[in-house]
Amino acid sequence: MNKQLSRRGFIKGGLAGTVAATVLKDTNADAGHHFEAYPNAMGVIVDLTRCVGCRSCEAACNKEQELPAQPEPFDDFNVFDQRLHGQRRRTDETRYTVVNRYEVPGQDHPLFRKQQCNHCNEPACLTSCFVNAYTKTPEGAVIYNSKVCVGCRTCMIACPFYVPTFKYSSAFKPKIMKCVFCYDTRLKEGKPPACVEACPQEALTFGKRDDMLDVGHQRIRMNPGKYVEHIYGEHEAGGTSWMYLSPVPFDKVGLDTDVPQEPILNYVTGFLAIVPMVLTIWPALFTGFHLLATRKDRIEELENDDKQEA
Amino acid sequence: MQTGKRITQTAWTLGFLGLGITLLAPANVPAMSGEDAPEVIEIDSLSKLYGPVTFDHGAHVAMATCADCHHHTTGTGTADPSCARCHDGKEEAESVSCSDCHAAEPFNDEGLKRMENHELFHMDKPGLKGAYHLNCITCHQEIGGATGCQDCHTMTEAGEKRFNTGKHAPEGYTPGAAHQDSGKH
Structure with missing residues (x-):
């Protein structure tokens, strides 16, 4: 009798413990994942009122990153008319940055927008990667290590800006290809990326991300009516190192304005916190339930066996 | 005594003369005008991928005011009210x-x-290459001037x-083949 009670007590205690652990775990998970951006991270502000579509940034990137030759020279401006499945040019395994042209009604000249990895403060590619192939460096770059990558391509789905691309051309050496902020060759030494240095119009301004935000807000303040009063990337996806200033609403120049204003990670934290619980606590818990539910049957079975033997 | 009086008089005269010159100076010595600058300027400080630009200063003086390019540093002074808050004088800057x-x-x-100094009004000052191109191309777009890269400088090897x-x-x-839609099947 005493033995039975203590077992019941043990199970009760176990259940209470599980519930407590679950509740505590959830609150801890929420608190533990709040991450402020690196204070000295660098950034670039892309001013669409300045870009003239000269493609100097594309040419500089191609040389700096030793990417394969492009089918057209970099001074061929017919590429702006290219459409693949109705879409404008995009970054791929042979180009980490592209400039596209946008005819916006009400503008007396076309607008051009450079695109590349935006180097999020809290990158979705990084958090989605289960082998930790991505790193956000204190300088602000989101870099990638092909040595540990298993080629699952989850990062390509996770990225809200569709930036990481896959090297499909190589069957045996899968590799994700994306802009790395010229981390190894320049940023590490405090130098601006090659595209920024090449830009004749200073449409790309490089500096500490915090200072770039000030520069952006100053330009908006000092030139009333010239810019949309928002810096794209200040809050998008939880903030990005590369940000945009535009004279027209951002969706008119192909930027996704539905990108959430908080890190993509926030949407999956709750779910991810449950995963270890499901994998560790649930098996024990339900095995316990099972044993408890079938205990009488087993006792009966044993008694029957005893009777038969007797 | 007499000599003393003379010295005092001379001193006063010289003093007034000096004051007069000082007061009259800005009017008598006008700020630099466009004609004082060289007719043609070779801009070659950044040439690497492109050759130097032969800038016809004389032709531009006829079309623009000094302030259009030189802000507040020379000639007519600035027309931009936000610059004039600090640079309203018409004197020549030390360098133009x-x-x-x-x-x-x-x-x-x-x-x-410099960009960390948030007190600085000019924290967002473009570099030399940016200043040239922003100044030239923005104006050329407005007045329908040349805007192609090789209209101003030829590409080097x-x-x-x-x-x-x-x-x-x-x-x-x-x-010209690049515009074809390779995605249409």
């Missing part, structure tokens, strides 16, 4: 050369340090290599 204010390397350590063009064009490249 672009490169004295606009750094050739705007993003080096010194440039980045290094430039052709960088842009994969000219002698370094991709094999089998046909100019």
Whole structure:
């Protein structure tokens, strides 16, 4: 009798413990994942009122990153008319940055927008990667290590800006290809990326991300009516190192304005916190339930066996 | 005594004369005008991928005011009210050369340090290359002037290599073929 009670007590205690652990775990998970951006991270502000579509940034990137030759020279401006499945040019395994042209009604000249990895403060590619192939460096770059990558391509789905691309051309050496902020060759030494240095119009301004935000807000303040009063990337996806200033609403120049204003990670934290619980606590818990539910049957079975033997 | 009086008189005269000159100076010695500048200026400080620009200063003086390019540093002074808050004087600045204010390397350590100074009004000052192009192209767009890269400077051999063009064009490249929609099936 005493033995039975203590077992019941043990199970009760176990259940209470599980519930407590679950509740505590959830609150801890929420608190533990709040991450402020690196204070000295660098950034670039892309001013669409300045870009003239000269493609100097594309040419500089191609040389700096030793990417394969492009089918057209970099001074061929017919590429702006290219459409693949109705879409404008995009970054791929042979180009980490592209400039596209946008005819916006009400503008007396076309607008051009450079695109590349935006180097999020809290990158979705990084958090989605289960082998930790991505790193956000204190300088602000989101870099990638092909040595540990298993080629699952989850990062390509996770990225809200569709930036990481896959090297499909190589069957045996899968590799994700994306802009790395010229981390190894320049940023590490405090130098601006090659595209920024090449830009004749200073449409790309490089500096500490915090200072770039000030520069952006100053330009908006000092030139009333010239810019949309928002810096794209200040809050998008939880903030990005590369940000945009535009004279027209951002969706008119192909930027996704539905990108959430908080890190993509926030949407999956709750779910991810449950995963270890499901994998560790649930098996024990339900095995316990099972044993408890079938205990009488087993006792009966044993008694029957005893009777038969007797 | 007499000599003393004379000295005092001379001193007063010289004093008034000096004051007069000082007061009259801005009117008597006008600020630099466009005609004082060289007719043609070779801009070659940044030439690497492109050759130097032969800038016809004389032709531009006829079309623009000094302030259109030189802000507040020379000639007519500034017309921009936000510049005039600090630079409303019409005196000549010590230097009117672009490169004295606009750094050739705007993003080096010194440039980045300057941008950290949030008190500084000119924290967002473009570098030399940016200043040239922003000034020239913005105006040329407005008045319908030349805006193509090679309208102002010819590409060098290094430039052709960088842009994969000219002698370094991709094999089998046909100019003008790029606009075809390769996605249509």
